Amino acid sequence: MGKLVVPTLLGAALALIVAFGRQKLNASREVEPVEPGNCQLIEGIENGSEDIDVLPSGLAFISSGLKYPGMPSFAPDKPGQIFLMDLNKPNPHVQELSISNGFDKASFNPHGISTFIDEDHNVYLYVVNHPHMESTLEIFKFDEQQRSLVHLKTIEHELLKSVNDILVLGPEQFYATRDHYFTKSCLMLLEMLIDLRWTYVLYYSPKEVKVVARGFNSPNGITISPDKKYIYVADVADKNIHVMKIHDNRDLTLLKVIQLDTSVDNLTVDPDTGDVLAGCHPNVMKLILYNPKDPPQSEVLRIQDILSEKPRINTVYANNGSILQASSVAFAYKRKLLIGTIFDKALYCEL
Ligand SMILES: *[C@@H]1O[C@H](CO)[C@@H](O)[C@H](O)[C@H]1NC(C)=O
Ligand SMILES: *[C@@H]1O[C@H](CO)[C@@H](O)[C@H](O)[C@H]1NC(C)=O
Ligand SMILES: *[C@@H]1O[C@H](CO)[C@@H](O)[C@H](O)[C@H]1NC(C)=O
Ligand SMILES: *[C@@H]1O[C@H](CO)[C@@H](O)[C@H](O)[C@H]1NC(C)=O
Ligand SMILES: [Ca+2]
Numbered sequence: 001m002g003k004l005v006v007p008t009l010l011g012a013a014l015a016l017i018v019a020f021g022r023q024k025l026n027a028s029r030e031v032e033p034v035e036p037g038n039c040q041l042i043e044g045i046e047n048g049s050e051d052i053d054v055l056p057s058g059l060a061f062i063s064s065g066l067k068y069p070g071m072p073s074f075a076p077d078k079p080g081q082i083f084l085m086d087l088n089k090p091n092p093h094v095q096e097l098s099i100s101n102g103f104d105k106a107s108f109n110p111h112g113i114s115t116f117i118d119e120d121h122n123v124y125l126y127v128v129n130h131p132h133m134e135s136t137l138e139i140f141k142f143d144e145q146q147r148s149l150v151h152l153k154t155i156e157h158e159l160l161k162s163v164n165d166i167l168v169l170g171p172e173q174f175y176a177t178r179d180h181y182f183t184k185s186c187l188m189l190l191e192m193l194i195d196l197r198w199t200y201v202l203y204y205s206p207k208e209v210k211v212v213a214r215g216f217n218s219p220n221g222i223t224i225s226p227d228k229k230y231i232y233v234a235d236v237a238d239k240n241i242h243v244m245k246i247h248d249n250r251d252l253t254l255l256k257v258i259q260l261d262t263s264v265d266n267l268t269v270d271p272d273t274g275d276v277l278a279g280c281h282p283n284v285m286k287l288i289l290y291n292p293k294d295p296p297q298s299e300v301l302r303i304q305d306i307l308s309e310k311p312r313i314n315t316v317y318a319n320n321g322s323i324l325q326a327s328s329v330a331f332a333y334k335r336k337l338l339i340g341t342i343f344d345k346a347l348y349c350e351l
């Protein structure tokens with residue numbers, strides 16, 4: 001008897017969770033298409049472009065091939081890759097960066113990335129990695145001539161679990177978002193739906209590791225204002241953006257929460273205007289219950305005057321999934337817009 005009751009109860013619990021999730025995550029939401037000029041898919045990216053970071057010179061790093069519990073992957077057996085794209089070229093194409101020997105490339109599973117340039121103009125790429133579904137932070141030095149990444153160091157810490165994105169502030173100093181407390185996909189979904197809120201933003205440096213912000217359901221993308229005084233964190237489950245002030249000791253104080261009607265994934269700041277660009281999932285249920293016939297949609301929002309009393313929010317891109325599925329990040333560079341996705345293609349548009 002017991003053997004029969006347990007699956008039935010589990011099934012009922014699962015049905016309840018899904019029903020609750022549909023309501024909480026507004027599974028009925030559909031987007032109206034919005035397209036800036038001249039959008040084209042980027043050749044060579046088919047299996048994700050989860051995160052993008054762009055150097056002031058216009059060289060873009062793109063992380064691809066993420067495998068994450070509960071998320072679809074078009075290439076589950078292929079190791080992840082980092083691509084480079086020069087946004088100054090009229091018809092940019094991507095090039096895979098080679099990775100130095102001695103680094104375990106077979107289990108490379110890149111998630112959030114962040115760049116850092118030191119006083120000697122050396123460029124470092126910090127990558128959130130999930131080898132065998134663990135979380136590590138990999139530090140690479142970028143060799144522009146060789147188009148390669150030289151692995152320098154792996155950082156692991158008991159508080160650096162389920163890391164989604166990072167923001168590098170200095171050598172081995174960064175903020176990181178922990179998007180879930182649990183690491184199993186069913187528990188991850190459950191904690192999001194019951195609002196457990198055991199997630200946080202962490203500050204890491206060789207001298208000090210501390211939790212600097214709580215109160216999130218599932219913190220995701222993190223970025224910094226051009227004057228380096230404010231941090232913006234996207235909460236994908238609560239559909240909002242937390243605006244926080246940075247103190248000298250790197251603690252964060254919440255200034256305000258900008259509520260949206262879409263699940264914000266990654267955030268970037270337009271270097272020319274200071275506007276915040278958000279890669280969003282209008283309907284997270286379509287992402288979780290992936291169906292290629294009714295694919296997850298894409299939406300990119302531009303938030304102007306984010307620190308003012310009335311930030312202005314408009315949609316710069318929206319698509320029902322027929323062109324681009326599950327947009328997770330957008331980056332503006334000199335009137336161009338680069339849009340990445342969790343597991344699908346990447347799109348390049350003129351603004
Ligand atoms: C769900 O999305 C639709 C379409 O955007 C919106 O009109 C409605 O208010 C949303 N419902 C909830 C509960 O947020
Ligand atoms: C995407 O993954 C599929 C399946 O592994 C593979 O056949 C295809 O070549 C990949 N595409 C790119 C551009 O890497
Ligand atoms: C973009 O979103 C992905 C998926 O959640 C995340 O892993 C990555 O860190 C984000 N990138 C940026 C630029 O915040
Ligand atoms: C998406 O929109 C296009 C037209 O804009 C339409 O042809 C297509 O059927 C739609 N797809 C879905 C999955 O709704
Ligand atoms: Ca990032």
Ligand SMILES: [Ca+2]
Nearest residue numbers: 220221265266
């Ligand atoms: Ca993210």
